[in-house]
Amino acid sequence: MSASKWLGYVGYEDTLYKLAKEVKDNFQDLLKEWKELQETVQMDSNEQKFQSSDMSTSSCQNTDSVCVSLKQLERLKSETRILKENLPKVLNREYITAYGKLNTAEKEMQTLRTEIENKSSEIEHWKSRHQNSMLQVEKEKEEKFTIQCEVSELMKQLSEQSEYCASLGAAVCTLLWRVSRNEDSIKSFLVGSKVDDFFVMVHHTLESYIATYQDEMPEEQTDEAQFVLALCGIITNIAASAYGREFLMTNSNGQTLLGTMTTVLSQTPVTHSARLRNLILMCLYNISINQKGLKFIMTIEGIIPLLAWLLTEERETDNQIHTMKLMQSLTIASDNLKLIHQINEELPIEVLEKLCSCKHPELRETALELMMDIKAVQAEP
Numbered sequence: 001m002s003a004s005k006w007l008g009y010v011g012y013e014d015t016l017y018k019l020a021k022e023v024k025d026n027f028q029d030l031l032k033e034w035k036e037l038q039e040t041v042q043m044d045s046n047e048q049k050f051q052s053s054d055m056s057t058s059s060c061q062n063t064d065s066v067c068v069s070l071k072q073l074e075r076l077k078s079e080t081r082i083l084k085e086n087l088p089k090v091l092n093r094e095y096i097t098a099y100g101k102l103n104t105a106e107k108e109m110q111t112l113r114t115e116i117e118n119k120s121s122e123i124e125h126w127k128s129r130h131q132n133s134m135l136q137v138e139k140e141k142e143e144k145f146t147i148q149c150e151v152s153e154l155m156k157q158l159s160e161q162s163e164y165c166a167s168l169g170a171a172v173c174t175l176l177w178r179v180s181r182n183e184d185s186i187k188s189f190l191v192g193s194k195v196d197d198f199f200v201m202v203h204h205t206l207e208s209y210i211a212t213y214q215d216e217m218p219e220e221q222t223d224e225a226q227f228v229l230a231l232c233g234i235i236t237n238i239a240a241s242a243y244g245r246e247f248l249m250t251n252s253n254g255q256t257l258l259g260t261m262t263t264v265l266s267q268t269p270v271t272h273s274a275r276l277r278n279l280i281l282m283c284l285y286n287i288s289i290n291q292k293g294l295k296f297i298m299t300i301e302g303i304i305p306l307l308a309w310l311l312t313e314e315r316e317t318d319n320q321i322h323t324m325k326l327m328q329s330l331t332i333a334s335d336n337l338k339l340i341h342q343i344n345e346e347l348p349i350e351v352l353e354k355l356c357s358c359k360h361p362e363l364r365e366t367a368l369e370l371m372m373d374i375k376a377v378q379a380e381p
Contacts, residue, residue: 009094076218132361163223166227167223169223169227170223170224170226170227173231174230176230177237178229180234181237183240186237186241190244190247196253199254199256199257200253202234203256203257205227205228206228206231207260210267214267217268217269217272229276232276232279232280232283233279235261236279236283239283245287245290249292250292255296259300261283261284262303262306264280265281269317270314274315274316274319277310277314277316278316278318278322281319281322283328284297285329291330297326297330298330303330304330307327309346310353311347312347312351317363319359320355321363325357325366328366331343331370332373343374356368
């Protein structure tokens with residue numbers, strides 16, 4: 001039962017109780033007056049008998065008796081008759097029924113009062129819990145605000161630290177990239193136990209870079225892009241030396257890194273990161289010079305469709321040249337008839353013919369060489 005209905009019911013029962021109590025009081029008063037009237041009438045009747053038996057007595061000598069005149073007696077009789085006539089009208093069926101239910105109503109009212117007291121105690125209990133909860137909420141809000149401020153400060157410090165690390169990495173790796181251009185420095189670079197750690201670091205950095213910026217690559221002038229370019233440049237310079245190529249192909253972390261670089265090549269959009277693709281293509285071409293490296297590249301799943309897609313969609317001329325050189329290097333390998341058929345399926349002849357007639361001399365020459373190599377392999381028995 002809702003609070004409003006409960007209070008309405010209590011108010012109605014209270015009104016009924018007051019009405020019934022008033023009827024009860026009036027009824028008790030009427031009974032009392034009725035008894036007094038009966039006693040008075042009885043006394044008057046006795047007095048009349050006494051007066052008739054003692055005619056000689058002219059005045060009331062008994063001090064316990066009351067002398068009433070005949071006129072007053074008639075008036076009392078008239079009032080008694082009126083009361084008898086009006087009493088049933090006053091005490092009708094509705095009031096008699098209400099009077100009969102008065103005790104029940106009183107018990108119900110007492111029960112309701114008890115329930116109201118219990119409900120009031122329960123309300124006070126829940127009010128107290130509500131107040132405690134509100135205090136707890138306010139305390140938690142303050143704690144949350146404090147934590148948010150701390151998190152904001154930590155995020156700011158993390159951003160600053162990340163920018164510092166990116167700037168430091170870009171500077172150091174750019175210097176190392178320049179040093180690695182010297183072939184004599186490659187052997188010194190690949191000596192020691194930290195080489196594997198370096199390959200793993202480059203691998204994870206490339207994966208994180210692509211996962212973070214796959215939808216929108218940063219500009220090449222940013223520290224993050226410079227850092228990644230420098231790392232790929234170092235690997236490309238390592239692959240440019242015979243010792244470095246052999247080291248990469250005999251090192252499991254080196255092979256994993258080359259696989260990651262091929263994945264990056266397929267995930268970078270053709271409208272961005274042209275220099276990053278250029279370094280990866282040169283690295284793969286350098287690796288293909290090594291016999292083990294050539295076999296490794298040929299085992300990379302989807303390498304021919306990837307190169308055909310790059311050659312078709314790539315906008316940078318240098319990247320197209322390096323792509324065709326890598327394909328040309330793959331066609332020179334023995335037992336490559338299956339690979340040639342795959343190139344013919346994935347690379348439309350119209351694309352090669354268009355490249356053979358372009359104005360860029362090196363691109364045109366490379367395209368002609370690739371087409372001649374493909375036709376030469378096809379012409380072999």
